[in-house]
Amino acid sequence: MITIKNESDTTEAESYEGVRILLLTGSEMDPNAAGAALKLKRITEGKVAVAILDPSGESLKDADATYYLDDPDFADSDCRATGRIASVLIKRIFPCDYVVCGTSSREGTSSSLAARIAKAHDMVPVFNVSAIDRSDDGSLRIIRNNEEESVTWKAVFSVSEGDWPEAAVESREGRHLNRIDIGLGVYSMGIKGSKVRIVEVGGDV
Amino acid sequence: MSEGCSGSCGTCPSGSTCDSTDRLPPGMLEHYNVSADTRKGVLVFIQTEEGSLDDSAAGILTLARNISDDRVFATVFGGIEVKELFGEIFSFGVDTLYHMRNRDRGYRPRSWARAFMDVAERVNAAVLLFPDTCIGEELAALCAAEADAGICVRCTDPKMDNGMIIARKDLGTRIAEVRFMYRPAVMVPSAEGLPAPVSDPDRKGTVINRPFNMEE
Numbered sequence: 001m002i003t004i005k006n007e008s009d010t011t012e013a014e015s016y017e018g019v020r021i022l023l024l025t026g027s028e029m030d031p032n033a034a035g036a037a038l039k040l041k042r043i044t045e046g047k048v049a050v051a052i053l054d055p056s057g058e059s060l061k062d063a064d065a066t067y068y069l070d071d072p073d074f075a076d077s078d079c080r081a082t083g084r085i086a087s088v089l090i091k092r093i094f095p096c097d098y099v100v101c102g103t104s105s106r107e108g109t110s111s112s113l114a115a116r117i118a119k120a121h122d123m124v125p126v127f128n129v130s131a132i133d134r135s136d137d138g139s140l141r142i143i144r145n146n147e148e149e150s151v152t153w154k155a156v157f158s159v160s161e162g163d164w165p166e167a168a169v170e171s172r173e174g175r176h177l178n179r180i181d182i183g184l185g186v187y188s189m190g191i192k193g194s195k196v197r198i199v200e201v202g203g204d205v
Numbered sequence: 206m207s208e209g210c211s212g213s214c215g216t217c218p219s220g221s222t223c224d225s226t227d228r229l230p231p232g233m234l235e236h237y238n239v240s241a242d243t244r245k246g247v248l249v250f251i252q253t254e255e256g257s258l259d260d261s262a263a264g265i266l267t268l269a270r271n272i273s274d275d276r277v278f279a280t281v282f283g284g285i286e287v288k289e290l291f292g293e294i295f296s297f298g299v300d301t302l303y304h305m306r307n308r309d310r311g312y313r314p315r316s317w318a319r320a321f322m323d324v325a326e327r328v329n330a331a332v333l334l335f336p337d338t339c340i341g342e343e344l345a346a347l348c349a350a351e352a353d354a355g356i357c358v359r360c361t362d363p364k365m366d367n368g369m370i371i372a373r374k375d376l377g378t379r380i381a382e383v384r385f386m387y388r389p390a391v392m393v394p395s396a397e398g399l400p401a402p403v404s405d406p407d408r409k410g411t412v413i414n415r416p417f418n419m420e421e
Contacts, residue, residue, distance in 0.1 A: 078355060079349070079355070079356050080349075080353065080354075080355060083350070106374070106376055106381065107355075107356065107357045107358065107360075107374055107381075107383050108346075108349075108356050108357070108358055109342065109346070109358045111342060111343060111346040112345070112346040112349060112350075112356050112358065114346070115346035115347045115349065115350035116349075116350045118350070119350040119351065125314070125315070125346075125347065127314070127342075127343045127346070128339060128343070145339055194355070194386070195353075195354060195355030195385065195386055195387045196355035196356075196357065196383050196384060196385050196386060196390075197383075197384045197386060198374070198381045198382070198383055198384075199381060199382045199384060200379060200380075200381050200382075201373070201380055201381065201382045
């Protein structure tokens with residue numbers, strides 16, 4: 001069953017002064033990325049916002065805010081342009097401490113997107129994370145590629161399979177943002193802001 | 206002087222009667238086109254596992270040789286133990302090999318990516334190739350972000366067609382052609398789509414020792 005909720009708490013999440021987490025997702029929710037975002041929310045007691053790069057996508061039941069990036073000009077964005085859209089969203093709408101990438105452009109991966117957001121905001125890129133926990137010193141203890149590492153602050157994660165909590169998905173009303181809302185020029189996104197063009201050449205796989 | 210001009214069009218020098226000899230020689234405008242992309246050649250990241258080449262290295266070096274419009278450059282990270290691999294690396298067609306050295310032998314993604322991009326800028330490479338491995342994908346993502354370049358992960362059939370770099374990508378239900386509109390192009394060719402290795406044991410090349418900074 002799909003429930004439609006009002007996003008009366010979006011403003012509260014935007015002005016929250018504790019830890020803020022942003023989950024980036026596309027038309028389909030990546031269960032690993034969603035689980036990682038929920039785990040971060042639990043161990044940091046923060047607020048999580050879901051930014052959906054496709055208006056047909058769904059949000060999380062436990063999300064504190066939902067954003068739909070809904071503009072025809074966003075179509076056909078490559079990894080570079082998608083990174084710009086996400087970076088401007090973080091800069092102008094939802095500044096956050098942790099970003100979990102659960103989507104990408106067609107030619108890239110979630111790691112490609114994570115690297116661009118990390119570079120734009122001087123955050124630490126952490127790839128292929130399979131577990132996150134809290135250390136005694138307050139930092140995050142993560143496991144990636146079967147090795148343990150520590151992350152202190154401001155990180156962008158791409159997530160692989162792991163023992164993540166199950167995340168319930170639901171449709172939410174959310175806040176719809178177009179390019180004017182986030183303040184992006186037409187040459188920063190879509191085909192005009194992309195370094196690659198993707199042309200379908202036909203032929204089913 | 207423009208066609209039909211009698212010397213009073215305003216574009217010719219005053220008092221002169223310009224003719225076709227005043228024009229630039231053919232090709233000079235293209236020669237002085239500072240906006241033209243001068244990047245050429247292919248730079249490959251060679252991954253090693255405990256002193257030997259990664260399984261995909263031979264295929265990816267052969268691919269680099271096949272698609273390159275100029276020289277083939279490569280980087281290999283490690284200590285003195287990788288010197289034994291130089292002959293094998295050159296046999297697959299590498300012209301210049303950068304031996305990236307640091308006392309810390311551990312894999313540090315951001316330091317390695319920065320060191321790799323330093324080489325990429327130095328050699329002015331048009332294509333940056335990474336193996337289809339966990340490390341290769343991570344470095345490709347970081348290098349594409351650093352260079353603000355286009356990326357294609359797990360692509361097949363990369364080639365240069367009339368100066369444009371093109372690859373194919375399996376999108377699950379259909380196949381798409383990925384066209385890089387700018388250089389450099391960052392590519393992670395699919396491990397399954399690599400060509401059969403072509404080796405010439407007599408081939409020689411140049412090794413450049415290049416220490417790099419591990420600070421992240």
